[in-house]
Amino acid sequence: MRVIKKLNNNFAICVDGEGKELIAAGKGIGFPKTPYELEDLNLITRTFYDIDQKYIGLFSEIPETVIHFTAKLVDIARNELKYELNPNLVVTMSDHISFCIQRAKKEIYVQMPLIYEVEQTFPAEAKIGRYAVKQIERRFHVRLNQNEASGIAMNFVNARYNSKSRTDVTEELQSQYDDILEDTISIVEDEMGILIERNSFNFARYSSHLMYLLKRIAGHQTLDSDNGIMYKSMREEFPEIAACVELIDRYFHRKLRIDLSEEEKLYLLLHINRICTREGL
Template structure:
């Protein structure tokens, strides 16, 4: 196996004996000067194939412990759920779990869809989500809202739909979704003064959040909670981003006839701030 590019000291882009590209995980494999041959394959603890290039850089930011935990969780889910999953799931789920842990450590309470609602439609995925929450709490010494299980469950649902099982509903929403996605991302770019790479993970993350938001709008299930104080605090800490979110709210009022709740605006501030952070602002 040849290491061709370092992601960090323990993650690297490699080429296997059949010429296929993969992400390899192993202690110190990214430390030597690249390219080089890995002589002892026992150093490699995990490999990930068919990862979309736009997600690869994310491995630099996610702790190795979280990636290993997520990989094991996905293996369990594959056995339990019995369907094919998008190979990018390990990366996107790792990012989701890492973000959940960070929010818990900073006492940021972002209300998720109620797990019992997800259970009505996706009981098997919800069961895995609840199991995951308990394991995250135990492994990472944090407390998570039980409804965090719904976000994990929906990651599995979306990974399934991203392969061969796109639903008619998703096809019907696609045209409107793409239009709103481009409109809103253009508002962010104009207001913040950045250009967001449409092939980047930042864009993919925002796209996923927007799809969830449109689903909640369509189902009249806007997120509400007692996070008014947190929202006000975030507005004061990030006034430029908060002003951008106010423009997005006007857009949604004009386009969809709805007013975003403070909870939804708080979530948008968090996501747009992550975009700005990744863009170096």
């Protein structure tokens, strides 16, 4: 196997004997100067094929323990679920779980759909979600809201290989989706002084968050909890991002005649903060 690019000391982009590109995990495989031939394949502990280019950088950003934990979780899901899962799921769910852990350590608990509601439609995925929450708590020594299981469950649902990401959104909202996405991204770019590449993971994650938001609007659901105090605290800590969120809230009021709850604003602030952090702000 030829190692062609280091991601970190233990992850690297490689090419196998058939000329296929992959991400390989193994202790120290990224340490030597690349490119080089890896003779001892026993060093490889796991391989990831068909990873979209925009997700590759996350292998060097997400804690390795989270990636390996998630890979094992996805292995379990592949045995339990009756459909093929998108190969990018390991990366996107690692990012999701890493975000859950970060929030829990800061005692930020964002309201999720009730797990028993998800169980009605997706019982197999909900079961894995519940299992995942228990294992995350045990492995990473954090306390999670049990409804985090629903967010993990929906990651599996959305990772069906040929699933439509825009289901459950009204035709009117779906027709406006691209405009809403571009308009709100432009607000973030203008206010924060950054450029978000449209083929980047930051863009894909924000797009996914926006779609979930529109689904809740379509279902006349809002995220609402007692996180008003937390939002006020975060607003004081990140005033520029909070101002950006308020502009997006006004945009939604003009465009869709809705006002975002403080819970929605908090979640949006957290997402925009992650984008800015990754863009080096």
